[in-house]
Amino acid sequence: MDTQKLSTEELILEAAQAVFLEKGLAGARMQEIADRAGINKALLHYYFRSKEKLSALIIDRAIGVILPRVMAILETDQDLFDKIRQAVDQYLTFVSRNSFLPLFIVNEVNRNPQFFFRNVVAHEKPHLDKFRRQVDEAVAQGRIRPVSSAQLLMNMMSMLIFPFLGKPVFQVALGLSDADFEREMESRRIEVAEFIIRAIQV
Amino acid sequence: MDTQKLSTEELILEAAQAVFLEKGLAGARMQEIADRAGINKALLHYYFRSKEKLSALIIDRAIGVILPRVMAILETDQDLFDKIRQAVDQYLTFVSRNSFLPLFIVNEVNRNPQFFFRNVVAHEKPHLDKFRRQVDEAVAQGRIRPVSSAQLLMNMMSMLIFPFLGKPVFQVALGLSDADFEREMESRRIEVAEFIIRAIQV
DNA sequence: CCGTATCTTAACCAAATAGTTAAACCACCT
DNA sequence: AGGTGGTTTAACTATTTGGTTAAGATACGG
Numbered sequence: 001m002d003t004q005k006l007s008t009e010e011l012i013l014e015a016a017q018a019v020f021l022e023k024g025l026a027g028a029r030m031q032e033i034a035d036r037a038g039i040n041k042a043l044l045h046y047y048f049r050s051k052e053k054l055s056a057l058i059i060d061r062a063i064g065v066i067l068p069r070v071m072a073i074l075e076t077d078q079d080l081f082d083k084i085r086q087a088v089d090q091y092l093t094f095v096s097r098n099s100f101l102p103l104f105i106v107n108e109v110n111r112n113p114q115f116f117f118r119n120v121v122a123h124e125k126p127h128l129d130k131f132r133r134q135v136d137e138a139v140a141q142g143r144i145r146p147v148s149s150a151q152l153l154m155n156m157m158s159m160l161i162f163p164f165l166g167k168p169v170f171q172v173a174l175g176l177s178d179a180d181f182e183r184e185m186e187s188r189r190i191e192v193a194e195f196i197i198r199a200i201q202v
Numbered sequence: 203m204d205t206q207k208l209s210t211e212e213l214i215l216e217a218a219q220a221v222f223l224e225k226g227l228a229g230a231r232m233q234e235i236a237d238r239a240g241i242n243k244a245l246l247h248y249y250f251r252s253k254e255k256l257s258a259l260i261i262d263r264a265i266g267v268i269l270p271r272v273m274a275i276l277e278t279d280q281d282l283f284d285k286i287r288q289a290v291d292q293y294l295t296f297v298s299r300n301s302f303l304p305l306f307i308v309n310e311v312n313r314n315p316q317f318f319f320r321n322v323v324a325h326e327k328p329h330l331d332k333f334r335r336q337v338d339e340a341v342a343q344g345r346i347r348p349v350s351s352a353q354l355l356m357n358m359m360s361m362l363i364f365p366f367l368g369k370p371v372f373q374v375a376l377g378l379s380d381a382d383f384e385r386e387m388e389s390r391r392i393e394v395a396e397f398i399i400r401a402i403q404v
Numbered sequence: 405c406c407g408t409a410t411c412t413t414a415a416c417c418a419a420a421t422a423g424t425t426a427a428a429c430c431a432c433c434t
Numbered sequence: 435a436g437g438t439g440g441t442t443t444a445a446c447t448a449t450t451t452g453g454t455t456a457a458g459a460t461a462c463g464g
Contacts, residue, residue: 026229162360
């Protein structure tokens with residue numbers, strides 16, 4: 001049946017994603033993926049011939065989930081400050097729910113940059129023209145301080161993603177329990193947005 | 203000879219560090235480490251019994267290099283704004299010269315948080331009291347806007363480290379050549395410092 | 405120069421792990 | 435009922451990889 005077939009395939013993909021994100025590409029074991037999907041290793045190879053092919057799919061999936069999300073938020077017609085507030089809010093929600101995703105992507109993209117370049121960019125070149133133009137215009141009109149859109153984008157993305165990557169370090173350095181950390185991330189929804197806006201406000 | 207002995211050991215450690223940082227813990231091969239050190243695999247095991255022991259050493263080394271550096275900058279007696287400017291400058295220099303180090307540490311620390319907690323913190327608990335108190339006082343005296351020192355620290359570290367982790371993505375998204383990217387990082391020395399200061403300035 | 409300790413290597417071993425095969429199972433169609 | 439195509443499994447193979455061994459260099463004190 002179609003539903004049954006898709007469900008098994010989906011099951012494997014979910015299991016594979018979980019294991020790859022937790023253990024990394026090299027650390028993931030086909031056996032563990034099979035176990036978590038509740039199937040046998042041979043079946044795994046029946047569906048997805050090799051570890052390489054499977055991992056390529058997962059990488060695509062991972063990037064395909066995160067990239068359009070960033071685009072969607074940054075390429076709307078909203079006012080710049082509203083956009084920043086919303087981007088921060090939405091992005092923090094997404095990343096805190098998928099905290100291993102950025103680590104996985106960052107790893108893969110650094111281990112194998114040309115793969116990322118070829119496969120992802122070929123499909124949908126991430127064009128941030130609207131956001132960049134919006135920033136440039138706001139600068140030209142003197143509505144915000146002179147700031148390069150590239151720098152602003154890096155600052156935003158950094159502050160949204162990195163705290164999750166460095167979570168264990170920050171927890172130790174700042175003496176935060178898990179609950180503390182979560183609270184801290186919660187207040188970032190407002191703090192980071194205001195931090196950015198104050199930094200660029202005239 | 204002592205110099206010869208040390209030199210071989212150092213040679214192995216350098217090779218091991220290079221391979222571990224490039225390939226990650228699970229992805230690193232003892233054979234490749236031996237090859238890069240120009241020696242044989244058996245000799246590798248002669249010096250450092252197992253992959254686990256070797257990797258533990260490299261992890262210690264890596265964290266031991268980066269942590270004191272952060273402390274040293276943040277725990278001086280300087281004026282807050284000067285400290286921020288200097289931290290940004292020094293940290294950017296260090297990270298751009300060791301761009302794989304943060305990725306390695308972030309990976310290791312997420313895969314195995316309790317290891318980090320036990321080994322590193324036991325030796326030298328990273329106390330950021332001086333920096334945090336400095337920020338709190340500046341807030342109390344109304345010299346800067348009300349900002350939590352934890353949030354400020356996260357923002358700083360994020361903007362300093364993450365661009366290097368996300369380098370390939372940023373290069374694609376912003377259309378930057380290697381030279382462009384380097385130039386961009388160069389201007390961050392001033393831009394990020396000013397960005398932070400403007401964000402917290404009254 | 406000889407003996408001894410340190411260093412170095414090729415060849416080997418065992419465990420882990422990706423991948424294959426061939427047979428059984430099962431749902432569905434006629 | 436029986437055939438058909440997709441699905442599932444146990445058992446097997448091949449390869450990779452961490453780790454060992456035993457023999458051979460090398461340096462050095464006596």
